[in-house]
Amino acid sequence: MTAISRIQDLSFKTSIYGIEERIVLDIGSCYLKCGFSGEARPRHFLSMFLSEEALDDYLGLNPVHRQHLGHECGEICNERTTETCRGNNPLEYAELYELDMMRRNSRGQTEHERLQILEERLSEYLYEVYFKYLLTDPKQRKVIICESPLAPIALKQTIAKVLFDKLQVPSVSFTPSHLLALLTTGTATGLVIDCGHLETSVLPIYSSRPMTPFIRTTPRAGKFLSTHLKQLLRDKCPISLVENPTDLRIIPEGMLTSAFLETIKTRLLFASPLIINARDNINEDEMNNNYRDVSTSTEVHVDVWLEEEEARGILAIPGWIRERASECLFNGDEDAESLTDVILESILKAPSDLRRPLISSMLLIGGTAQLPNLQNRLFQEIKRSLQTNPRWKQLSGLADSVRFLDDLTTGDKSAAPSRSPSHQSVMDLDPAATSFVGSPTLGGSSMSLDPSSAASREKDRRAKKSQAKKAYQSSGKVFMPNCRAWIGGSLVGSLKSSGPEILRVNFNGTVPDWSTAGLTGASPLSGGAGGNSQHQDPTAATALVASALAYSY
Amino acid sequence: MLALNAPPGQAPVIQPFVHYRCLCSSPGPSATASRTPSTTRTATPTRTTHRDDKDMDIDPTITPTTTTDPTASSPAADLVPATAALTLHQQHHSHHQHEQDSAGERSKTPAEVYDSGNNSDPHGSHSLSRLYFCDSCDEIRCPKCAQDEIVCFYCPNCLFDVPTASVKSEKHKCSRNCFECPICQSTLSVVSEDPDAGMITAVAATGQYHLACNVCQWNSQEIGMNFEKPTGLAVQIQKTEDSLPDVKEFDRLKDHLEKYFRVHSLKPGLPSSLLTSIQSGTLQSLRYVSTSSHKAQQSDDIAHYTPAVQVMEDTENLEKLMSITSLSETTTMKQRLRQLQNQTYSTQRLQPQRIQLRIKRSRRCRSCRHILVKPEQKSQSTGFKINLIALSQLPNITIAGLQPMIVQTVSRVILRFTNPRHEEAHVSLRYGDGAIPNHGVVIHSPSFTISPFNVVWEYEVGTMVTAPGAVQEDVYERTANSTSIALDITPAAAGEVKIPLLVTFTFKSHKLQSDTEPSALPTQLVVSGSKDHPPPEVELIDKTVAFWTVIGFGEALPTFS
Structure with missing residues (x-):
């Protein structure tokens, strides 16, 4: 068995490529992850904030060396950056991009500007990626980019x-990052929650199909x-x-740069293990007092340099702020829903027979998930929320199957043969099951049949497995949440697969995107041939139904 | 134009600068100019007004690349009415197009250069030290319009040349004994146990070498890292790195997904088409996929390696984090991001890292593919095989004297032009009046020569040819291989004063065979020396290069009134 698979492996690996x-490449708005496919971790994880030394300089901890601000200058640092490095003013390189690139921003820059x-910074960073970090010739290797669907x-x-014009890479393929991250757990079904810097997006994926119509996002994320x-x-x-410790100053605005905040965030903050129930109309100060009263964390002192007074100061960050700053991610409002709400909303939008598989295989990824x-x-x-919030009453039956894919629960350790029958039964009895199959009956049947039969087979397998050997159900936190998407890309790349590939010779300035592809596939006639002309399977009818389904939600 | 450098709410201190513009990132020859109707295409010989008679008889053959722009040649030309100037430009242009039709890509004429860079936007301009000068295109090349190539890999610490074959497997890190401190990233040194007599024998079994940082006093014994031999440490560390749980897990996943992908793809190429259909975002062919994927999942999930420690770490982390009292008790992002497998918060869990290799690069001109700069192959040598840096070929402009700028007040600045070449060179200047705001600029002596560079002069500082100060028909000051001229600037508005200046630089150059029509005359120095022609005239030709500079003179203060 193994010998045969070895040979097959060999043939698979020495394909025409x-x-x-x-x-x-996983190009985030604050950090850029880069490396080679087939490796278990990114080679480099580059920050677009100030370097640490620069930050120390900036905080005034060594006021003598006030130079070298900006990113870490290398030989390829271009003149404009060195110029700012020389300048006295700290340059704040924060987000590489924002989600509203099409609009005039607060500084009055037009879309074009x-x-x-963005192009200038990107070419600078990518140049460094190739010639300073990865040390490889861009012309030789294809590129996989982990892209967020939004x-x-x-x-x-x-x-x-x-990549094409400046670095002349041979091909680029954009591959959805949520799916890639999910593949690192060894499964292809799950609810992926990407809690990054600019936004949190929740995307259900079923059988390696990202169900983009059910994606939900919220700005409650790192930024x-x-x-x-x-x-x-x-x-x-x-x-x-x-x-003079009794002499207090308000923290100067100039000190609260995003790099400074990033330092505090990444080194001192954490999410409190204790939930405090808020009354409905409690004001913020009261809530903060509550937080302060129950806090058990220590206060942290940070040395700072007060520029104007030329004096050393101590910024004391109380424990309750350290544990409760992240509370803002869980307290939603109408403008920006909480993480919990977007997750549950996405589950609610999903077809009812998928809800349980989804909520029992959630995966939290992204930089903010490192907290x-x-x-x-x-x-x-x-x-x-499932138990108490009336908004999610419909889903309350799912409360006992909430699970993250990388959590090792007690059930995991006892290899859980008892869990799957209940799993199965509740799924069938789900009260919402009929209401969400909805109009396309064909699609409904095709979707509800397969998971159940598969689940039963899975149950058999699990039972068999648990008898044979205590198998781990989850690999735990082997991979860091902020690297998962990259690792998935590496995995897919090593298997010679990826999203649609754009060759350099064919590049005309446009890139394929699910949103534009969806537009071409919108007419039912072209639906079958839209994305996958290679499929000659009998899915013409299904495709029709499925696309109809996609639009019905 | 781009507010990249300006942090919100803070005005940067404006400093004087001299930047040379590389045309690659400027807007380029304006669209209107390149679409000039071809009515003026009369194949006029553009050898219009060459200024120097002695140049005339030397180079009758070289046309567009070496033509001096007539409008830039003398101060009088500035007075040419705009229409006349326009026709001249067009003539130039049409001829140039002809040339392009016949001879492919040629360098831009000064007129074109003039059109393309006539504003004071410093975007895409660089200081001379960062630029190259491609001598087959006769154009300035900046790092952006050059293509990098890797020459060799080496370790920056031990300067060992790493053969390309082993670079990848060693993960682009030094495989000898070079490590960086996990705390401060400085180089670690291998030290042995205290050479006290009794000690060595006692610890010999466990290993008596460890790594120590001389900067922050970090010591690998703190994390229980000892070595038996002082050599081959990198191999040991790499081995541990490669046997970490995430690597194992990754390999598992790879095997696992390979099956999954193969179940999907009875024919090759389907895995990618699978992902292609994912792209469409619709739920097409869901039935097909879901059945087969569940078949695949049958053989799934078994293959998971679960290190329990990974989960424990989280709670431990939290408890520790709850009770810290200073920032230094947690790792910085930089430290953490060097140890990507666990990105630990605790400084005790940081491991020394092997030092990242570096490369030597050569650069090619993107348009003619000639090499601009190529270092020698060995990492120890600092020399270059080819070195076409702009500093050694173009006049170096420095601001030698600067008066504070006040709006509507004349202030005098001195610009010094230094000739790096071994031949005498001629420079003419023209102010780009298309700049906004259009400051009043008077160039005294816009056309002048600079003496050749001579190594001997390096040691004779301050050899005066003319006395400084007096601005007559001649230049402000003339020293060894540099000439200074005076500019009178009347800032039109408050704010930073920067002016575009078109520099037309004429120098003698070795005639390259590829440059001209195939001529029977051998142009190599050795060969031509034996001919009866006087050697200099034969082998040297005049070349003219026009380029834009943007010169900033700091901030203009508003008038006191």
Whole structure:
């Protein structure tokens, strides 16, 4: 058995592409992950914030060396950057892009200007990626890019433009990052929650099909947390002078840069394990007092340099801020829903027979998910919402199957043969099952039949497996949430697969996107031939139904 | 134009600068100019007004690339009415097009250059030290319009040349004994246990070498890392790196997904088409996929390796994090991102990392594919095989004297032009009046020569040819291989004063065979020296290069009134 599979492996690996590894890039708005496919972790994880030294300089901890601001200057650092490095003013390189690239931003830059800045920065970063970090010739290797389904098309186009025109890579393929992240758990069905910097997006994936119509997003993510933290620091954390500790100062606005906030965020914050129930009309100050009263965390002192007074100061960040700053992710409002709400909303939108498989295989990825204890807290919040919030009454039956794919629960350790029967029965008895199959009966049957039969087979297998050997159900937190999408890209790349490939010779400035592809597939006639002309399977009718289904939600 | 450098709410300190513009990132020859109707295409010989008679008889053959722009040649030309100037440009242009039709890509004429860079936008301009000068295109090349190529890999610490074959397997890191400190990223050194007599024998079994940082005093014994031999440490560390749980898990997943993908793809190429249909976002062919994927999932899930420690870490992390009192107790992002497998918060769990290799690069001109700069192959040598940096070929402009700028007040600045070439060169200047705001600029002596560079002069600082100060028909000051001229600037508006200046630089150059029509004359120095022609006239031709500079003179203060 093994010998045969070895041989097959060999034939698979030496396909027409040879053993050439591809470059996998995950270009986030704050961090860029890069590396070679087939490796278990990104080679480099680059920050677009100030370097640490620069931050220290900036905080005034070594006021003598006030230079080298900007990113870490290398040999390829272009003149405009060195110029700013030389300047006295700290340059804040924060987000590479924003989601509203098409609009005039607060600084009055038009779309064109913003894209130009983006292109310039991207080409600078990607140049460094190739010649300083990966040390490889861009012309030789294909590129896989992990893309968020809601990334602006202009961003994708700019990335492709830089890669093709400036670096002359042979091909680029955009591959959905949620799916890639999910593949790192070994399954292809799950609810992927990408809690990044600009937004949190929740995407159900079933059998490696991202169900993009059910995607839900909220701005409650890293940037939102930074803004909230900034407010808290400004209001609640005065600076005391070292010389005269009773002399308090409000933290200067210039100090609260995004790099400074990022430092506090990544080094001091965590999600409190304790949920405090808020009364409906409690005001924020009261709530903060509550937080303060129950807090058990220590206060952290940060040395800062007060530029104007030329004095050393101490910024004391109380424990309750450290544990409760992330509370803003769980408290939603109409403008920005909480993480819990978008997750449950996405589940509610999904076809009813998929709800349980989805909620019992959630995966939290993204940079903000690195916040210690965030996942546990989210788990509790979801359970609590399901049990107590009338809005999610319809889903309340799912409360006991809430599970993250990378959590090792007690059930996992006892290999859970008892769990799957209940799993199965509740799924069939789901009261909402009929209401959501909806109009396309064909699609309904095709969708509800397969999972159930598969689930029963899965049950058999599990039972068999648990008798044979205590198998792990989940690999635990082997991979860091902020690397998962990249690792998935690496995995897919090593299997010589990826999203649709754009060759350099064919590049005309446009890139394929699910949104534009959906438009071409919108007419039922072209639906079958829209995305997959290679499929000659008898899915013409199904495709029709499925696309109809996609539009009915 | 781009507010990239300006943090919100803070005005940067404006400093004087001299930037050379590379045409690659400027808007380029304006669309109107390139679409000039071809009515003026009369194949006029554009050898219009060459200024120097002695140049005339030397180079009758070289046409567009070496033509001096007549409008830039003398101050009088500035007075040419706009229409006349326009026709001249068009003539130039039409001829140039002819040339392009026949001879392919040629460099731009000064007129075209003039059109393309006539504004004071410093976008896409660089200081001279960052630029190259491609001598087959006769154009400035910036790092962006050059293509990089890898020459060799080396370790920046031990300067060992790493053969390309082993670079990839060693993960682009030094495989010898070079490590960086996990705390401060400086280089670690291998040290042995205290050479106290009794000690060595006692610990010999466990290993008596460890890594120590000389900067932050970090020591690998803190994390229980000891070595028996002082060599081959990298191999050991790489081995542990490669046997970490995530690597194992990854390999498992790969095997696992391979089956999954193969179940899907009875014919090759379907896995990607599967993902293609995912792209469409609709739920097409769901039935097909879901059945087969569940078949695949039958053989799934078994293959999971679960390290329990990974989960424990999280709670431990949290408890620790709840009770810290200073920032230094947690790792910085930088430290964490060097250890991507666990990105630990705890400084005790950081491991030393092997040092990342570096490369030597060569650069090629993107348009003519000639090499601009190529270092020697060995990592120890700092020399270059080919080195077409702009500093050694174009006049270096420095601001030698600067008066504070006040709006509507004349202030004098001195620009010094230094000739890096071994031949005398001629420079003419023209102010780009298309800049906004259009400052009043008077160039005293817009056309002048610079003496050749001579190594001997390096040691004779301050050899005056003329006394400074007096601005007459001649230049402001003339020293060894540099000439200074004076500019009178009347800032039109407050704010940063930067002016575009078109520099037309004429120098003698070795005639390259590829440059001209195939001539029977051998142009190599050795060969031509034996001919009866006087050697200099034969082998040297005049070349003219026009390029834009943007010169900033700092901030203009508003008038006091």
